[in-house]
Amino acid sequence: MVSTQPILSATGLTMEFRGFVAVKDVTLSVNEGTIHALIGPNGAGKTTVFNLLTKFLTPTRGQIAFKGSDITNLKPAEVARLGLVRSFQISAVFPHLTVLDNVRVALQRPSGLATQFWRSASSLSALNDRAMELIDAVGLRAYAHLPAVELSYGRKRALEIATTLALDPAMLLLDEPMAGMGHEDIGRISDLIRRIARNRTVLMVEHNLNVVSDLCDRVTVLARGEILSDGSYDTVSQDPRVREAYMGTEHE
Incomplete structure (x- = not known):
């Protein structure tokens, strides 16, 4: 059953690399028991956000909470022991x-x-x-x-x-699980993600929009390091800014 309670949240997440702002003021909430997608064009900051959430990077500013506890300054192994685990x-x-x-x-x-x-x-x-x-x-x-x-x-x-x-894990983060796959494998891994999400939360970075529309309860769209839109797939796919920045070029 989909919950309205966040299991993972980020507030004002910002990451700067020697003056370059890769992620700017990202506020994200992933509800328990959902499959949540993080999408966007190349260079949007998706991998940086993933690295921040799983503590492979420490944010310049902002806060990250998992199951109600502040994990902003924890190490990757420490958050994994708490139940937040990443698949590369x-x-x-x-x-x-x-x-x-x-x-x-x-x-x-x-x-x-x-x-x-x-x-x-x-x-x-x-x-x-x-x-x-x-x-x-x-x-x-x-x-x-x-x-x-x-x-x-x-x-x-x-x-x-x-x-x-x-x-x-209580929550599984999947980094482009369908990358490089043919149609048959995509179907198999989609079914697998759906099964494992029955009793845990999934956050995934994914480029295949057919997979996202089929699997995900909620979608967050990034562009140039900032959140462009957030909501159901139907909601974000109708957002003119999203269509211009990402989806329009994907479907052409």
Whole structure:
């Protein structure tokens, strides 16, 4: 069920790089249980905003809150432990490990096994059931024992999402999840995002407007580092400023 309560919010977010203002006074609210898209033309500041929200950058000015707590000055690992986890645009899996081993490695961190190098192989085996649940959830059961390098691009992205879900995030930030995908993979990953959003919040940067219109409850449009429009896809797509800055050129 879609909530009207924000799980992540930013107020007056500004990022300057040696006098260049990449993000200017961005105020953003992502409601719990929604799929929220951040869109805009190239150079609009989407990646910078993502880096600010996930603490890979510290804002010049402004405040970020997650689940009611100020996270403005926290480190990326600290916000990840709070349940705000980012999946990167470039697939980040171990190519020569199997699908199952990739997910088992990801499960070690929250279970406390990651730093316990002396633990036997049976410790990892104990993670098998949960790993297979996650592999099932992203539709990769048939590929569980295949090295990740042998997966198609779309299935590698699904595996990456499985390893992200291993951290049991309350909120998942997806950086261009459909980048470089063909039609079949786009459909598969769209269905996956819809499923995983049933019990968590998703914020995604995405260029594919068909995906955005189909998946997202709310859309925020950036242009030149500032918010141009915010609302449902139908609302922002009818905004003349948005059509001029972004959508009009996309549909031509």
